[in-house]
Amino acid sequence: MQERISSREWLERTRTSGDVDAILALVPYAQRIGVSAMIEPQGRLYRLAPQQDNIGNVLLPALHGGVVAAFMETAASLELMLVARAVRLPKVIDFSIDYLRTANLVPTLARCTVLREGRRMANVQVCAWQDDATKPIAMARLHLLLAEPPDVDSDAIASHA
């Protein structure tokens, strides 16, 4: 039986091991656009691979703004899955992005800051840059619902219902 991202047990185990790749393996669109994560001394960094398929403007060429948005949204969700005080399943409620500079066809990095984590809702800010961390290409903010993940048992019951 396939494991569920949404189950409390799976989330708990993944948080303990810090295994972002295990989560990303279950997120097809994140794989398609080439999202990965790495641990740095100052925290977790997310990376968007400079793939031809991510181009949105052939004349410059530049990355698709919507792909950059999808990358930053993915980063915020992953970050909350891993660092929220309790085991929670983040669901994006709203998302806003300011495009600050052209996103060239080079690796894009992002760092997340959880500005507020309440009991039900979190606010996360995401900063993305390319060659120079002091020159962001985009800034994003999100509200995410911190949903209570179902236990494996209740999942099993639901899937048999």
Next chain:
Amino acid sequence: MAIPTIPDERSADSWKAAMTRFVQVIPHTRGLGLEVLDVTPPTVTMRLPWHRDLLGDETRDLVHGGVLSMMLDTLCGSAVLCGLPVPEVCPTLDLRVDHYRPGLAGHDLLGEARVVRVTESMVFIEGCIWQREGLPIARGIANFVRLGPRNTPAGFAAALFGEKDSLESGREI
């Protein structure tokens, strides 16, 4: 709110062909098979065919939220072109997306965007995505900066309407 007047007199068919060319030149949307269903200035309607790569959680069969941002960005960016007297290069200033309900696996995504207001320096757009009519999954608003004819490459409109081959040849960069 006054609906912007569109002085351009091109036919719906030529607009549809132009927008189709536009989304097919973009590698990401070409790869996903994004299809232009209708262009009735100032509104653009598109369909993103269902594909497993659109999933954000394959164990729960839900569409990735980022797919909706990507589609809204594309829809709004396309609507900009048909809202101007003459197509101009207009970078996206910002985009805001509200997620109303989850997108479900196995169903195409339908979306439309329309020009709300054009000023000397800005184009304001709003868009919406749904799978079942009347049940919106996400709504987006995006603002675009007009760079004006001076910063728009000569032949931009001609390329868009297939009157020259320049956009197509840009693909080979």
